[in-house]
Amino acid sequence: MYVTRYNPLDEFRDIRRGFDMLNSMINNVEKSRGADASLVDFVPAVNTREGEYAYHVEVDLPGIKKEDVDISVEDNVLTISGERKVKDEVKEDDYYKIESRYGKFSRSFTLPEKVDVEDIHAEAGDGVLEIVVPKLKEVEVKPKKIKIK
Numbered sequence: 001m002y003v004t005r006y007n008p009l010d011e012f013r014d015i016r017r018g019f020d021m022l023n024s025m026i027n028n029v030e031k032s033r034g035a036d037a038s039l040v041d042f043v044p045a046v047n048t049r050e051g052e053y054a055y056h057v058e059v060d061l062p063g064i065k066k067e068d069v070d071i072s073v074e075d076n077v078l079t080i081s082g083e084r085k086v087k088d089e090v091k092e093d094d095y096y097k098i099e100s101r102y103g104k105f106s107r108s109f110t111l112p113e114k115v116d117v118e119d120i121h122a123e124a125g126d127g128v129l130e131i132v133v134p135k136l137k138e139v140e141v142k143p144k145k146i147k148i149k
Contacts, residue, residue, distance in 0.1 A: 042084045042101040048109070055133040057109065062127035063100075069124075071131060073117050078133065081106035114138075 047058040059080055061069065069082035083104045111117075116134040123130050 042103045042105050044080075044105055044107065046107055053135055055112070055115065055135070057131040057133070059107070059129040059131070060127065061124070061129050064127075066124045066129075069129060071120075071122055073111070073120060076111045076113070076117075077108050078111055078120075078131070079106060079108045080129070080131070 045060040049056050049058075057078065057080075061082070061084075064082060064084050068085070069080065072079050072081075081104070084102050086102045111133060112135075114136045116136050119134045121132055123132075
């Protein structure tokens with residue numbers, strides 16, 4: 001049996017090796033997607049919140065026309081889909097860089113059971129699409145006394 005001295009930094013080295021391996025795998029996946037992968041990676045950011053009378057879904061869609069967005073509800077699933085089209089880019093002799101993401105997107109959300117699907121409405125402004133999903137009004141059932149005849 002070998003006697004070794006305990007070194008607490010060995011655990012951190014193992015964690016570091018794990019992160020290095022994970023980063024390597026992610027980089028390999030990115031490389032396999034090709035150079036044009038950045039042109040089809042658009043996934044809009046979404047904020048959801050619950051109000052007193054409705055659920056609100058806010059989708060960041062900068063530069064996208066409302067005609068290029070579809071909203072549908074099927075089997076209690078709200079789906080927002082569309083496409084962010086590539087703008088005409090200006091090429092200079094010294095450089096060329098695109099940081100914006102483009103392409104088709106689709107986001108789906110399972111709705112709670114007690115929502116009014118018929119009255120869902122959406123508004124777009126300043127690059128943000130807001131979808132309002134009204135809650136069903138609960139009818140209060142009052143106790144009733146029944147007379148025997």
